Amino acid sequence: MHTLITGAASGIGKATALRLAKRSSITIADKNGDGAKAVAHAINAGGGKAQAFSVDVTDPAAVEALVADTERDLGPLDALFNNAGINLRGPVLDIKEDEWDLMMNTHARGMFLIAQNTLRGMVERKTGMIVNTSSDFAVIGVPNLGSYCAAKTAIYAMTKALALEFAPHDIRVNAIGPGPIDTPILRQNRKPEEIEASLAANAARTPLGRLGKPEEVAATVDFLLSDRASYINGQLIQPNGGCVIW
Numbered sequence: 001m002h003t004l005i006t007g008a009a010s011g012i013g014k015a016t017a018l019r020l021a022k023r024s025s026i027t028i029a030d031k032n033g034d035g036a037k038a039v040a041h042a043i044n045a046g047g048g049k050a051q052a053f054s055v056d057v058t059d060p061a062a063v064e065a066l067v068a069d070t071e072r073d074l075g076p077l078d079a080l081f082n083n084a085g086i087n088l089r090g091p092v093l094d095i096k097e098d099e100w101d102l103m104m105n106t107h108a109r110g111m112f113l114i115a116q117n118t119l120r121g122m123v124e125r126k127t128g129m130i131v132n133t134s135s136d137f138a139v140i141g142v143p144n145l146g147s148y149c150a151a152k153t154a155i156y157a158m159t160k161a162l163a164l165e166f167a168p169h170d171i172r173v174n175a176i177g178p179g180p181i182d183t184p185i186l187r188q189n190r191k192p193e194e195i196e197a198s199l200a201a202n203a204a205r206t207p208l209g210r211l212g213k214p215e216e217v218a219a220t221v222d223f224l225l226s227d228r229a230s231y232i233n234g235q236l237i238q239p240n241g242g243c244v245i246w
């Protein structure tokens with residue numbers, strides 16, 4: 001098996017790369033090239049097979065080259081985990097156009113570009129599995145996270161459309177909707193003095209009373225990218241400690 005994971009230099013993507021490496025070759029793609037190399041090094045040192053690419057998922061030429069290069073080196077892609085993401089907070093009245101574009105480009109455009117390039121080969125081979133990282137916030141509104149909510153809902157919407165369009169080719173496409181997971185993104189664009197209170201507030205809003213671990217999300221993705229999930233398609237699966245129940 002060969003799996004491409006974006007945003008795999010850190011957090012959820014990294015935990016998933018380390019877990020899946022036990023049964024798959026891993027292509028690690030991240031705009032943080034040094035972080036990507038470190039994860040690939042850890043996998044290779046542990047007896048797995050991994051390759052790192054420094055790629056911005058919003059760049060069409062870079063994404064096309066990524067998929068072509070890694071399929072040449074490690075073979076056809078069986079699985080894709082579209083996971084790169086960022087967080088920007090603030091009142092909608094203060095969002096700048098370039099911030100809106102960065103949010104939508106990183107999540108919606110990035111997911112689309114990677115999926116399109118990967119799906120071409122999957123369709124030819126009539127097999128494939130894709131998981132896209134959406135969020136709990138795709139299905140609930142959250143103040144001061146307008147652009148993030150919009151981007152994550154776009155990913156969920158595209159997941160449903162892809163699931164229906166590619167099911168005839170035996171390709172399954174699902175989304176995950178994590179709750180608050182203890183990764184660097186929860187600290188991103190926050191003042192240092194705000195971080196502890198914000199982490200505590202996130203833990204408190206979770207019925208299980210704690211933040212999730214990246215490894216707990218990795219376990220969900222591992223399941224979805226396996227035959228154990230062979231009849232799960234077009235779903236939003238939520239490792240969220242019970243934060244959103246609907």
Ligand SMILES: NC(=O)c1ccc[n+]([C@@H]2O[C@H](COP(=O)([O-])OP(=O)(O)OC[C@H]3O[C@@H](n4cnc5c(N)ncnc54)[C@H](O)[C@@H]3O)[C@@H](O)[C@H]2O)c1
Binds near residue numbers: 011133177180
């Ligand atoms: N941590 C949470 O609470 C949480 C909850 C719901 C959803 N998510 C989503 O999970 C995904 C992973 O986030 P995480 O929590 O592991 O955070 P993280 O910051 O640890 O990891 C995100 C990774 O994405 C990479 N990235 C960002 N923009 C990129 C780009 N344009 N091209 C390539 N790589 C890029 C970063 O360099 C980083 O390595 C994101 O999509 C995030 O929105 C996280």
